Amino acid sequence: MQDNLQNLFADRLAEQSGQTHFASDEHQTAKIIQKIIAERRVATIAKTSLSDELNLELSSIFPVLGVEEIAASADDFVLQVSKADAGITTATFAIAETGTLVEIVNDDRERLISSLPPIHIALVRARDIVPSLDDAAPRLNQVYLSGISNSVVTFISGPSRTADIELRLVLGVHGPHEVHAIVLHSDRSD
Amino acid sequence: MVLTKCMPSFSTQTEVTRMTSHRYRILSQKISNAILAKGRAAALYSAMARGREARSKAFARLEGAETFRDDIRTIKQDSIERLEELLGTFSENARQRGAKVYLASNAEDANHYIVELAKARNVRLVSKSKSLTSEEIELNKFLEAEGIKVVETDLGERIIQLAKEKPFHLVLPAIHKTRQEVAELLSAELQKPVSDDMESLMKAVRESLREVFLHSDMGISGANIAIAQTGTIVVETNEGNARLVTSIPKIHVVIVGVEKIVGTMREAAKLIVAHPMSATGQRLTNYVSFISGRLPLAGNFEGRELHIVILDNGRLRMRDSASFREALYCIRCGACMNVCPTYGVVGGHVFGYIYPGPIGIPWTAEVHGLDKAAEFAPLCISCGLCKEICPADIDIPMMIARVKQQDIEANGQLLVNEFLSEAESFARVACAMAPASNWLLRRKTMRIIAERLIGIDRRRPLPEFAKETFLQWFRKRESRTTESDSKAVYFVDLYANYNDPQLGKMAVELLEEADVQVAVPPQKSSGMPYVSYGELKKAEKVALYNIQSLYPFATKGFSIVSTEPTASYMLKFIYPKLLGTPESNLVAQHSIEIFEFLSNLKSKGRVHIKSRTSGKVGFHISCHQRALSSGKFTVSLLREIGLDVKVIETGTCCGMAGTFGMKRGPLGFDLSEEVGKPLFELFLNSGVDFIATESSVCKIHLEQGTGLRVEHPLKIVKAAFER
Numbered sequence A: 001m002q003d004n005l006q007n008l009f010a011d012r013l014a015e016q017s018g019q020t021h022f023a024s025d026e027h028q029t030a031k032i033i034q035k036i037i038a039e040r041r042v043a044t045i046a047k048t049s050l051s052d053e054l055n056l057e058l059s060s061i062f063p064v065l066g067v068e069e070i071a072a073s074a075d076d077f078v079l080q081v082s083k084a085d086a087g088i089t090t091a092t093f094a095i096a097e098t099g100t101l102v103e104i105v106n107d108d109r110e111r112l113i114s115s116l117p118p119i120h121i122a123l124v125r126a127r128d129i130v131p132s133l134d135d136a137a138p139r140l141n142q143v144y145l146s147g148i149s150n151s152v153v154t155f156i157s158g159p160s161r162t163a164d165i166e167l168r169l170v171l172g173v174h175g176p177h178e179v180h181a182i183v184l185h186s187d188r189s190d
Numbered sequence B: 001m002v003l004t005k006c007m008p009s010f011s012t013q014t015e016v017t018r019m020t021s022h023r024y025r026i027l028s029q030k031i032s033n034a035i036l037a038k039g040r041a042a043a044l045y046s047a048m049a050r051g052r053e054a055r056s057k058a059f060a061r062l063e064g065a066e067t068f069r070d071d072i073r074t075i076k077q078d079s080i081e082r083l084e085e086l087l088g089t090f091s092e093n094a095r096q097r098g099a100k101v102y103l104a105s106n107a108e109d110a111n112h113y114i115v116e117l118a119k120a121r122n123v124r125l126v127s128k129s130k131s132l133t134s135e136e137i138e139l140n141k142f143l144e145a146e147g148i149k150v151v152e153t154d155l156g157e158r159i160i161q162l163a164k165e166k167p168f169h170l171v172l173p174a175i176h177k178t179r180q181e182v183a184e185l186l187s188a189e190l191q192k193p194v195s196d197d198m199e200s201l202m203k204a205v206r207e208s209l210r211e212v213f214l215h216s217d218m219g220i221s222g223a224n225i226a227i228a229q230t231g232t233i234v235v236e237t238n239e240g241n242a243r244l245v246t247s248i249p250k251i252h253v254v255i256v257g258v259e260k261i262v263g264t265m266r267e268a269a270k271l272i273v274a275h276p277m278s279a280t281g282q283r284l285t286n287y288v289s290f291i292s293g294r295l296p297l298a299g300n301f302e303g304r305e306l307h308i309v310i311l312d313n314g315r316l317r318m319r320d321s322a323s324f325r326e327a328l329y330c331i332r333c334g335a336c337m338n339v340c341p342t343y344g345v346v347g348g349h350v351f352g353y354i355y356p357g358p359i360g361i362p363w364t365a366e367v368h369g370l371d372k373a374a375e376f377a378p379l380c381i382s383c384g385l386c387k388e389i390c391p392a393d394i395d396i397p398m399m400i401a402r403v404k405q406q407d408i409e410a411n412g413q414l415l416v417n418e419f420l421s422e423a424e425s426f427a428r429v430a431c432a433m434a435p436a437s438n439w440l441l442r443r444k445t446m447r448i449i450a451e452r453l454i455g456i457d458r459r460r461p462l463p464e465f466a467k468e469t470f471l472q473w474f475r476k477r478e479s480r481t482t483e484s485d486s487k488a489v490y491f492v493d494l495y496a497n498y499n500d501p502q503l504g505k506m507a508v509e510l511l512e513e514a515d516v517q518v519a520v521p522p523q524k525s526s527g528m529p530y531v532s533y534g535e536l537k538k539a540e541k542v543a544l545y546n547i548q549s550l551y552p553f554a555t556k557g558f559s560i561v562s563t564e565p566t567a568s569y570m571l572k573f574i575y576p577k578l579l580g581t582p583e584s585n586l587v588a589q590h591s592i593e594i595f596e597f598l599s600n601l602k603s604k605g606r607v608h609i610k611s612r613t614s615g616k617v618g619f620h621i622s623c624h625q626r627a628l629s630s631g632k633f634t635v636s637l638l639r640e641i642g643l644d645v646k647v648i649e650t651g652t653c654c655g656m657a658g659t660f661g662m663k664r665g666p667l668g669f670d671l672s673e674e675v676g677k678p679l680f681e682l683f684l685n686s687g688v689d690f691i692a693t694e695s696s697v698c699k700i701h702l703e704q705g706t707g708l709r710v711e712h713p714l715k716i717v718k719a720a721f722e723r
C-alpha cells in the first residue's frame, strides 16, 4: 500500500515534469542531494530548517563540493536566495493522486526557498504521503483549527511552467525549472 | 412579389436606430479583418482544440465525473445564495488575521482605495500576477497616472501589457502572438536585441521580471477563491509568479470579485480541481497557494501588510437578477471560449471587451454596460455548446439571448434578423405559391434583390418549398385513431413541414408501422430563430402556443418526437426556461429524440430490421443534438442496418447555426464558411460516400461545403425497417 502510494506519487509528479527519489535514511538522502547538486554544479544553496541528522550529513558534504549555504538570517536574504542555485525544503505532506508536495509555512522565507532558485529539492516522509485530495482536507483542517496563526499552504505539483507563447511548454519561467522530491524513510530506496 | 407579399407581416415596432446599423458595420469590418488574419486564427484554433482535448481526457479519467458539473454548480449556487453571510464571515476571519478588508462598490471605489494606499506608502513599483478582476476595473491605468510603474508578471499578461492590448483568451491571453512578435516587444522594452528562440525569450523574461519581483514595494494579485471559514485567499498559477508577488513585496493587495467566496476548505478543494481540469486538463494547477493572513519575511514583520479589496461592481445586482445570476457561478476556466465556433475565428479582441468569449457577453453587459456587450453579442450564433462544456453548467446562451433582447429593445432589430426570425410566415407564402416561388427563388436577379433588400446572401442555396405542406397532408388523410399503448406526437418543425414533407410522412409511417398511435396537433415551428436574434417575447408566444397544444397529449402519456434536433432541444430545454410552467416541464419530460424512441421500439420488438445495406457514411452531430444524446441512438441504428458509420467532428459547430449562415456578408455567410472549413476538410478526407445528419440547416451547409450528398438518417433507416 505504502509502496503503491509512493509509486503513484512519483508517476503523477513525473506527469508534471517533476522527479522523485527514494531514500531509506538521512544518509542516503544526503547522497541523493549530493548527486543532484554535483551534477548541476550548484554553488550556493538555501535551505529551510531540516532535521539535525540531515543537517549534519549535509554539513559534511557542502564544503567538499564547495557549496556555500545562505544564512537564514541574512539582511539581504531575499537577494541572496534569488541568486542561489538550489533550495532545499521540507514538505509537510504529499498527495499521491496529484503528485503534489504540500508546503505549510509561517514565514515567507521558506516560500522563497522553494520558489526563487532554479532547482527545488523537497523532502517528504514516506508515511506523509496521502492517497488523494480528499485525504488532504483533514490534514489542512488541522492547520486551520489549531488556532488562527497566519500561514501559507502551497500545493506544488512540479516545476514552474508556461505555454503562453505559441503553446510551447517551457519550464522554469519564474521559479524552479527542476523539482526533485525525495521520499524519506522509503522502503524502496534507490 | 413573393417577398413583398409577406413583408407587411413584419412589425417594425422599433425603428432600427443608427446605433444598430453603425455597430453592424463596425462588427462586419472587424470580422473581415479577423478572417484575413489567417495566422492568428490558426494559432487560436489549435489552442482551442488542444484545450478541448485536454479537458475531455481529464474528464474521462475523473472519478465522479457524472456528478462533477452538478457538484460545482451546487457549490457556486449555494455560495451565491449565502453571499451576505459568507462575505461577513470571510471579512471577519481575514481581519482576525490582521488583513484590511475593503468592500469596493464599483471600479472607481476599488481603484481609489488601491491608488491611495500606494501613494500613502510611497510605492514606486508594483508587481502584479494575473487578475482579470483588476483588468475589469483597469487598475493599471490609474496607478500609472500617479507615476507608479506596474508590471504584469504572468508571461501572457506581460506580453499583452507590452503590446498594449487586451486578452485574446482568458487562459492564454497572448495566444495570438508569435515568437517573433514577442521578441520584438521584449527587445523594445529592454532596449537590447532579444532573439526569437524560446530559450532567449525565457531568459529575457526571467531576468527582467526577477528584478521586478525583487524591487517592487507592492504586489497585487487576484484570487481564484476566497474561503470564508478561514479567511483564506486561494491563488493558482502555473508559472509561480503569484508566489513571488504575494511574498516579496511588503504590501500585498488582493483584488477579488465578491462572487469568489465559498464557505469551506472542502468546497475550495473541489474548485481547485475544476479550474485546471476545464482549462488545461491538469489534475491541479502547478502552484496553488492558500494564503491565510500576512507572514513575516525572515522573521521580520515590519511594514508587511495585507489588503483584500472585495469588488462588487454590479455583481450584487446580478445576484438579484433571475436572468443573470448564474453568470456569477463562472470560475473563469475558459472552457466556453474553447468551444465557441465564432470566437474561434475572430478571437477575443473582436469577441470580447475585457472579458472575452461566450461568458464575456453577459458579463460585459452587466459590468461594463449593454452598449459594450452589444458590440459583440451578435457573434453568438446560439449553438449552445458553451453551456454543454461549462463546469458550472451555466446557461450562457440564454443569458446572451437576454442581452440581445435588451439590445433590440433599446436599439431596434436588423431587418434581416427580423425577416429570418419570421421565416415561417415567408415559408407559408412560398409554399402556397410553389412551384412559382421556387422558380423565382432560383433566379439570380431575385437573389440579388433579396440580398440587397433583406440581406439573404445570394451565395447560399435555399431549400425548395413544397406545394403541399406536411400539416396539410396530415389533416387531409383519413384519420387512424387506433388506440395503442405506444403513443407519439410528431412535432414537425419548419423544414419537414414546408420544405421536405416527405420526411415528415416517412416519420409518421415508420411510427405507425410499429403500431404507434401518432398524433399531429396544431403547431407552429419551434421558434429557435427568435431566441437566436433576441426576440424572446415572440419566442415565448410561440412556446406558449405549442405547449398549449402539446400539453394535453403529454398528460395522456404521448411521447413527443421530432425529426429536427433543434425542435427537440427547444421543447426539452428552452421552452421550460422561457415559460417556467408545470405544463412546459411536463412537455419537456415527454420530449424524446425520434431515434431514441425508435431504439426503444426496436428493443421491445415492435420494429425489425428486414434488409441490410452497406456503405460508408459520415455522421454529423448538430450542436443542439449535443445537449440531447449526441446522436448515439441514430448512429447505433445506422450501424445495425449495416452501414459503416464514422462520427466526424471538429468538436465545435459546423457554422450554419440555423439561419445565421444565410445572412449576407461577414456577420453571416462569410463567418459561417470560415467556421465550417475545418469540418468540410475532415469530411472530404474521410473517404465517406455520403453524410448523415438530422439537422436541416447543417444539411444545407454541409452539402454546399463538401459537395457530398447529405441525408436525413430517418430516410436511410426507413427502407430497412419493417414491423
Ligand code: SF4
Residues within 6 Å of the ligand: B336, B339, B340, B341, B342, B343, B357, B358, B379, B380, B381, B382, B383, B384, B385, B386, B387, B396, B397, B400
Ligand atoms: S451559444 Fe455557441 S456561439 Fe453562442 S456564445 Fe455559446 S458557444 Fe458561442
Ligand code: SF4
Residues within 6 Å of the ligand: B278, B329, B330, B331, B332, B333, B334, B335, B336, B337, B359, B389, B390, B391, B392, B393, B394, B396
Ligand atoms: S462560463 Fe463556464 S466555461 Fe466559461 S469560463 Fe466561466 S466557468 Fe468556464
